[in-house]
Amino acid sequence: FMVVSLLFGVITMDFSWDGNMYHQEIIAWLMNGWNPFSIAEITPNHTLWTNHYAKALETVSATICTTFNNIEIGKAVNYVLLFSSGLLAYYCVDNRFHNLKLWKRLAIALVITCNPVVISQVFTFYIDFAKYIYLLWTLFLIYKISTTERSTQESLLLVGIIILAIGTKFNI
Numbered sequence: 001f002m003v004v005s006l007l008f009g010v011i012t013m014d015f016s017w018d019g020n021m022y023h024q025e026i027i028a029w030l031m032n033g034w035n036p037f038s039i040a041e042i043t044p045n046h047t048l049w050t051n052h053y054a055k056a057l058e059t060v061s062a063t064i065c066t067t068f069n070n071i072e073i074g075k076a077v078n079y080v081l082l083f084s085s086g087l088l089a090y091y092c093v094d095n096r097f098h099n100l101k102l103w104k105r106l107a108i109a110l111v112i113t114c115n116p117v118v119i120s121q122v123f124t125f126y127i128d129f130a131k132y133i134y135l136l137w138t139l140f141l142i143y144k145i146s147t148t149e150r151s152t153q154e155s156l157l158l159v160g161i162i163i164l165a166i167g168t169k170f171n172i
Contacts, residue, residue: 005079006064010072012123019125022050023058027074027125030055030062056167057127078122081133086113088140095147112136127168134165 014020029050036055061074089109097105113136121129138161145154 001083002076002080005076005083006068006073008079009064009074009076010070012075013072014075014124016121016124016126022053023125023127024071026050026053026055026058027062027065027071030059031066031071054167054170056164057130058125061125075123075125078124078129081130082113082118082122085133085136086110088137089113092140092143096143130168131165134161134168137161 014024036051057077058074060077064076065071065074086109089112090105093100093105093108093112097108100108115132118129118132121127138158141154141157141161
């Protein structure tokens with residue numbers, strides 16, 4: 001799946017305004033060695049957003065982009081988020097509605113995972129769709145905790161989701 005995600009990242013172009021104006025700009029600056037903790041301010045085209053927005057997904061994308069020397073390949077992060085949400089959705093649907101036929105369980109998981117915002121933003125560097133993904137992960141985790149005995153693993157996953165959410169966009 002990772003190879004498919006990387007290939008999808010390369011072959012899909014980001015035509016979104018936000019993606020091209022400052023999300024890719026953040027990724028390009030990070031690829032070129034910018035460390036926002038040691039160099040607080042830079043003067044790119046959209047300084048406010050570039051300097052002051054959280055950069056979790058852009059940092060991961062920049063790492064992938066640097067590895068493969070292609071900025072569009074950074075969208076592979078989006079496909080991994082989408083795929084993992086689909087797997088979690090299927091896990092919950094299968095667990096709860098195991099009597100349904102396979103195609104119905106898959107269809108329900110697909111509908112849960114792919115709302116219009118996710119579909120329109122997954123092929124871009126927009127990050128707003130990630131809020132929905134994190135919400136799904138949290139709901140799936142609550143479902144898992146409510147149907148099984150709670151463990152340290154679930155608590156650590158919840159902490160990880162919160163950290164990723166804050167690092168992606170502070171207003172989450």
